[in-house]
Amino acid sequence: MGRAPCCDKQGLKKGPWTPDEDQKLVAYIQRHGHGSWRALPKHAGLLRCGKSCRLRWTNYLRPDIKRGRFSLDEEQLIIHLHAILGNRWSAIAAHLPGRTDNEIKNYWNTHLKKRLLHMGIDPVTHKATQSPPLLSSKLSHLAQWDSARLEAEARLARRTSSHDHPDHDTFLRSWKSQATGPLRSDHLPSVPLVPSFMQNWEQSHAQHLASPEFSSCRSTSTTTSSSPSGASSTLEFDSAGAALLLNHLHSSMSSSNSQLNQMESLMSPTSTLRPFDGQDCSSYSSPVPSDSMVQHHCERLMQNSNSSSCTAMNTFPGLISETSMFPSNVGFVDHETSMSVNPCRAPPTTSLWQQPLVQLDSAAAAHAAISSVSDGPSCSVLSSEDESSSSYGSVLQLPPEMLLDLVDSAMGGSNKCMSVAASSAGSCWPDVSQLAGKDYWSNMLKLVGPPCQEMPLAVMDR
DNA sequence: AAAACGGTCAACCGCGTTCCG
DNA sequence: TCGGAACGCGGTTGACCGTTT
Numbered sequence: 001m002g003r004a005p006c007c008d009k010q011g012l013k014k015g016p017w018t019p020d021e022d023q024k025l026v027a028y029i030q031r032h033g034h035g036s037w038r039a040l041p042k043h044a045g046l047l048r049c050g051k052s053c054r055l056r057w058t059n060y061l062r063p064d065i066k067r068g069r070f071s072l073d074e075e076q077l078i079i080h081l082h083a084i085l086g087n088r089w090s091a092i093a094a095h096l097p098g099r100t101d102n103e104i105k106n107y108w109n110t111h112l113k114k115r116l117l118h119m120g121i122d123p124v125t126h127k128a129t130q131s132p133p134l135l136s137s138k139l140s141h142l143a144q145w146d147s148a149r150l151e152a153e154a155r156l157a158r159r160t161s162s163h164d165h166p167d168h169d170t171f172l173r174s175w176k177s178q179a180t181g182p183l184r185s186d187h188l189p190s191v192p193l194v195p196s197f198m199q200n201w202e203q204s205h206a207q208h209l210a211s212p213e214f215s216s217c218r219s220t221s222t223t224t225s226s227s228p229s230g231a232s233s234t235l236e237f238d239s240a241g242a243a244l245l246l247n248h249l250h251s252s253m254s255s256s257n258s259q260l261n262q263m264e265s266l267m268s269p270t271s272t273l274r275p276f277d278g279q280d281c282s283s284y285s286s287p288v289p290s291d292s293m294v295q296h297h298c299e300r301l302m303q304n305s306n307s308s309s310c311t312a313m314n315t316f317p318g319l320i321s322e323t324s325m326f327p328s329n330v331g332f333v334d335h336e337t338s339m340s341v342n343p344c345r346a347p348p349t350t351s352l353w354q355q356p357l358v359q360l361d362s363a364a365a366a367h368a369a370i371s372s373v374s375d376g377p378s379c380s381v382l383s384s385e386d387e388s389s390s391s392y393g394s395v396l397q398l399p400p401e402m403l404l405d406l407v408d409s410a411m412g413g414s415n416k417c418m419s420v421a422a423s424s425a426g427s428c429w430p431d432v433s434q435l436a437g438k439d440y441w442s443n444m445l446k447l448v449g450p451p452c453q454e455m456p457l458a459v460m461d462r
Numbered sequence: 463a464a465a466a467c468g469g470t471c472a473a474c475c476g477c478g479t480t481c482c483g
Numbered sequence: 484t485c486g487g488a489a490c491g492c493g494g495t496t497g498a499c500c501g502t503t504t
Binding site: 090 | 489499
């Protein structure tokens with residue numbers, strides 16, 4: 001036989017709880033703990049079923065429940081987690097201390113979902129469903145600032161969650177399966193690049209590309225593209241060359257000694273990055289896109305915007321660019337709380353990665369925002385203010401995978417390149433689980449692969 | 463002043479899972 | 484091992500309240 005029924009369903013009270021009932025429930029739980037919910041109402045002198053008591057306690061009376069409005073950080077985290085977890089409110093609530101699943105669910109349904117919908121973003125898929133009406137008009141109000149911020153968060157979250165795309169999994173499995181053997185990279189496609197980017201790329205890697213290994217296995221062709229950006233070049237590697245390139249990228253990113261310096265020398269011959277205020281940034285090891293790459297990406301976005309000026313800069317945890325016009329705490333992450341104090345309000349989780357910022361005037365930002373919607377999720381406008389009311393203009397936030405995103409977007413979103421990005425990023429991620437103290441992120445890291453020391457390095461198959 | 467409307471959120475409902483006798 | 488109740492979770496409801504007409 002099963003259990004005995006917990007209570008007689010008849011004669012039980014339903015509906016809103018009275019203060020007297022609340023007092024009885026709290027007093028009983030404080031003295032005895034809740035123990036068995038089915039037995040609690042009888043012992044506490046309540047004419048309620050155990051289920052009702054449990055809900056009242058967990059959703060309202062529990063002493064650690066946080067009351068009041070959701071903070072912006074909480075909003076960002078909800079959007080971010082929802083993009084990954086969907087409507088799993090209890091799982092989302094586990095990452096917002098003091099908030100209940102019911103509260104988060106209500107807040108999503110009454111606030112966040114509507115705002116995303118209003119911006120033309122599907123709150124289920126977190127993908128743009130249409131041109132956001134707000135972005136197609138003037139970007140000059142606080143509501144639009146807020147909308148742009150939410151849009152950026154949704155995009156960022158979606159891109160982060162894209163690691164569990166089936167194609168990506170397939171490639172990761174393929175990658176991992178080669179741990180004991182040489183990397184077979186003949187499946188890597190050629191990479192079409194716009195000329196300015198290709199020039200930067202080749203300059204940055206001149207030494208490597210000039211090596212006999214590379215020169216014997218690469219070729220360059222130029223084709224005319226129908227895209228607004230005009231002609232594009234294709235940098236092609238055969239399998240050996242692709243393997244070498246991968247190896248070069250990977251080893252440069254994953255080496256533990258002087259990692260930041262190596263990445264900087266790899267990606268940014270003109271970088272002006274410097275440590276900020278003596279902060280120990282040795283625990284951070286995110287790949288750093290160079291100023292020139294940010295500049296290039298900015299140029300791409302600006303090609304249709306007729307903007308006259310564009311100031312590029314890099315920020316990432318613990319470091320700040322000398323070219324920054326922002327307050328000195330831009331991009332800084334509190335080591336204790338892992339909370340970002342960056343005014344763009346990047347979610348704490350994503351702020352563990354670099355947050356390249358591109359400064360534009362409002363008109364340019366509007367154009368860039370629109371082009372980013374139609375041209376793929378390569379960037380997001382985080383904020384937009386009237387030039388007259390702000391010391392700085394609008395801010396574009398490029399996603400953390402920007403470095404390889406440049407390649408990825410040029411390839412039309414090839415899953416292979418995304419995989420390279422994930423592998424590289426995974427190998428360079430800081431210990432997020434330690435910083436955030438969340439088991440969840442450990443699980444997320446498992447999804448995208450083991451840390452660098454466990455990752456197989458590409459080996460030339462020649 | 464009052465009806466209509468819309469937003470909010472605590473509480474309930476129903477279903478799948480877990481637990482226990 | 485099985486059956487049934489408890490539990491946990493997500494969806495839905497409806498009372499309440501503020502705003503608009």
